[in-house]
Amino acid sequence: MAALLPLIILCPLAVAVILLLSRGTMPARATCGLVGVGMGLCALFGVIEAVTFLNGPDSTGALHVVLWHWIHVGGFDTSFALTLDRLSLVMMLVVSCIGFLILVYACSYMRDDPDIARFFVYMNLFVASMLLLVLSSDMIAVYFGWEGVGVCSYLLIGFWYHETPNANAARKAFVVTRIGDALFLVALLLLATGVGSLDFNAVIQAAPHAPHAAITLATLLLLGGAVAKSAQLPLQTWLPDAMAGPTPVSALIHAATMVTAGVYLIARLHAVFLLTPGVMLLCAVIGFVTILFAAGSALVQTDIKRVLAYSTMSQLGYMYMALGCGAWQGAMFHLVTHAFFKALLFMAAGSIILRVHHEQDIFKMGGLRQEMPGVFWAFIAGSAALAGLPLITAGYFSKEMILTSAYNVAPLFWLGGILGAFLTSIYIFRCVFITFWGEARTHAHGRTGIVQAVPLAILGVLAIIGGWMEVPDSLGSVHIFSNLLSPVLGELPEEHGGAVLLLIGSIVPLIGVSLAWMLWKPTGRAPEALDQPLVRVLRADWGFDALYDVVFVRPYLALGRLNRNDFIDRLYDLLASVTQFFGRAFGLMQTGQVRRYAAWIAVGTVLALCLAV
């Protein structure tokens, strides 16, 4: 079914183009219908393609479709080509199916916005770019998708353009991720000149024969690109601000898909990363630090979306730690389950926000359990999966898979992961208890419609049962997911010390939830956010934001303003005024008096004679 592959990308693209050309004249209902049909077809084609591919003759290999040559010049050849193997199949299903659910949800969420057409132009462009990113077999086309999702993210964060903070957040998100993009671009230059092609297979085959320094540099640059896109330390500051966009955007872009692009890229190139253990260690360390850093910050946030943003950062940290430990399957598994439960959490949060008059501060909510039971259960399902409550949630299995691999590489990583899981269960249930229990501090209006409820329900179910496709040996040994990916990512290594680690990993989240209950259970008076200086620093990104502002942003802008008239221009002006000065000075000699001239001639002659003698 090679013909279907381009169609999967074309569906959302076509919707975007149609909406763009309609110039906002299409009624909201028609817009939603069009989006539903377009994305529905996209998801349907994705599923059909996946099923036929897995039942086809070459289900462990790859399906390759060359679309056209991009540039071919002087020994360098690169083309737009799509490839479907089991890794891109997983990503494609995540993007198209979860994308479909989120866009359906968004139809309801954005129903009353006059600019709904523009919103869906951006969203569909995003889905098309993301699909291009995961389906390309050539890194240049990946880069097209990579930048495409970046610019769509920018447009969507700044979607409500009439507020300056949104514009600032959008610009910040783009510029910070652009730092990573620049590193990625340099990696492409390095590989293009070294290999003569940017095809994934060509690069992977050439890598073992290349000089070690070059490969190390290339993987380091690629890691840099991935880290910026996934909001890992030290380029994490853009993600919390990115919550300025509409909530479905956060669900789709800043939880389920775009931020995981870097994880996919590294998994795709894992054969190259395996050659550079130093870079892999760095990757694991970045993940390790980010887990704890972001979890610590999530613990004190007051804005429900910012809690989820920091939580996304922290969960991505798990994926990077897994990648660094060589647990490719673990990283991909967590990517999938995280897409389920984090999209669910964001959408549930969106439903809450809609019904409490766009209030996002959890300390101003409270008692919402009775008023919106459906959303409550969805949020609980998502929170349980995020916290990794044992056996009954998807997050548990994927997190344990990572933690076991991490223990086999370095027990310290395992310890960090466990500590992270502990903090995770505290911060998310803090959010749950404050939002849904206790006195009602706000009144919810309206009701959550069926168009919002169905996606929530589907993802809620997935967040619970989605983990059962990969169960460790000590609990029943199901390996559907790792078997699916093993032709691309290699066989799963033997597990060591499984049972004990599993037990600890099962108990820790339960302790965390209990602790959260003790701290934030309803007491009769309204809970209040902590406001010590230390907490404020923690809440404001551990001070990173302010630090970057002082060290980079302000000096750059201030010095730029100081030099806005361009000192080089001033140098030329100086030249001009010097010339004019001398011109005037010599002009003074032109007095018209003959005796003066005669005197000058005499002086000149004497001087000339002196020099001659």
Next chain:
Amino acid sequence: MMFALPALVALPFFGGLAAWLSDLRGPARTPWLVSLVTLALQALLLVDLSATTFGPGWRAHFAAPWVSMLGIDIRFDMDGVSLVLLWLNLLIAIPTVLLCTRHVRDRPGLYQFLLLATIAGVNGVFLSTDMFLFFCFWELMLLPLFGVLLIWGHADRARVTLKFFLFTQGSGLLMLLSILALAVINAHDTGVLTFNYFVLAQVAGHSFLAPTIMLGFLIAFAVKMPMLPFHVWQPDTYAESPTAASVLLAGILSKTGAYGMIRFVAQMFPSATAQIAPLMIALGVIGILYCAWLAVAQDDVKRVIAYSSISHLGYIVLGVFSGTRVGTEGAVIQMVAHGLSTGALFIIAGFVEERTGTRDMRRLGGLWPAMPQFSAFAMFFTAASLGLPGIGNFVGEFMTLLGAWQISHVATFLAAFGAVLSSVYALTMMKRIFYGPAVIEGSQPLGAPSTPHLAVLGVATVLLLVLGFYPQPVLDLSTPGSLHPQSLSLAEEPAR
């Protein structure tokens, strides 16, 4: 067929004259219509030339004696690069005349004549292979623009025109000296006085004076382009020009400098070029970063675009002086993409100024709801200018960087970092003009942009997207015709 090349130069010139004369009597719009007809004829001529000539190498040739005593001929040769740039010239000229000159009330005939004379001069520059003729066209394309600037420019035009004049004429003089030196050396060696490009190119490489002579050319082109440190005339000039002149200057005149660097520096003086390449690449990189930095500090929309324009021209310098094929071809792509995107940005800036009465971004803001379609176009061309893949500019930047990477890793790394700085100023500009609460509410209704505006921007969008996704056809044209004698069958001596 034979006369197609001289016709490309003569047509806009005489069309301009006709427009001027038509202004003497008749309605005020006649000159505008005459100009449009002229450009339409020019388009037909170019279609014919593209369809009937074949590459690679030199595709068309014309020669006739001019001043036989001094060995000066009228020689035109066209290769793929010339063809691409002739098209670019036309693509810039049509919207300039169509949009920016329609409502000129003050001496419209003269205005049209000066613009079309500039276009004729630019065509001549891209085609001439007689060095003296080349110099004549070089001057011809600039002189009319001084007039445009002086008569129709903004408040500070006298000072700015003087600056523009001093820089470009001063450097043009250096080029004239270099051309004369080449001719004299050749006459001394062979006893034949000629300004034939192909003949002089054979001499140029061997002379011990080559580096000095090359410098004369290089400075002239560097000023015209402009590149650091000769860029200072440009922001002032762009800001004070009427929109039509800004579009022409940024869209096409800056490309004559880049074209000259390929044709008359890199090709004629390969060894001297290789010697100076490190310096030029360093200047290119500094230009990219420094001007991107200056751009973010500006308040005037046109000055932001002007500095961003210099910044992007740095990539062309990288490509040309990398001495690689991929770099040179990337430079040509970058010229086309930069011409289209910068031209479009100036049209947008001109439109904003026309409707709001100001270019000062401190007084602008929140324009998105007032002009949604225009904002969308502005977003697109801003994305083009920050090098978004899928748009032509990215192809140019990527290929020039690919060329430069083979010369210097560090320089290329820094140049790639220019992508970050360009996103800073480009998105800041977007933010200050279109985002945020509306600043000038009710002062003047903004109104819908005219259909020609939307059509022009739409065409530019489509062209840039095609160039970004499928650049190969242009790339196939972008290898400069070679100088080697076997390729000169088309370039034989004119019949005397």
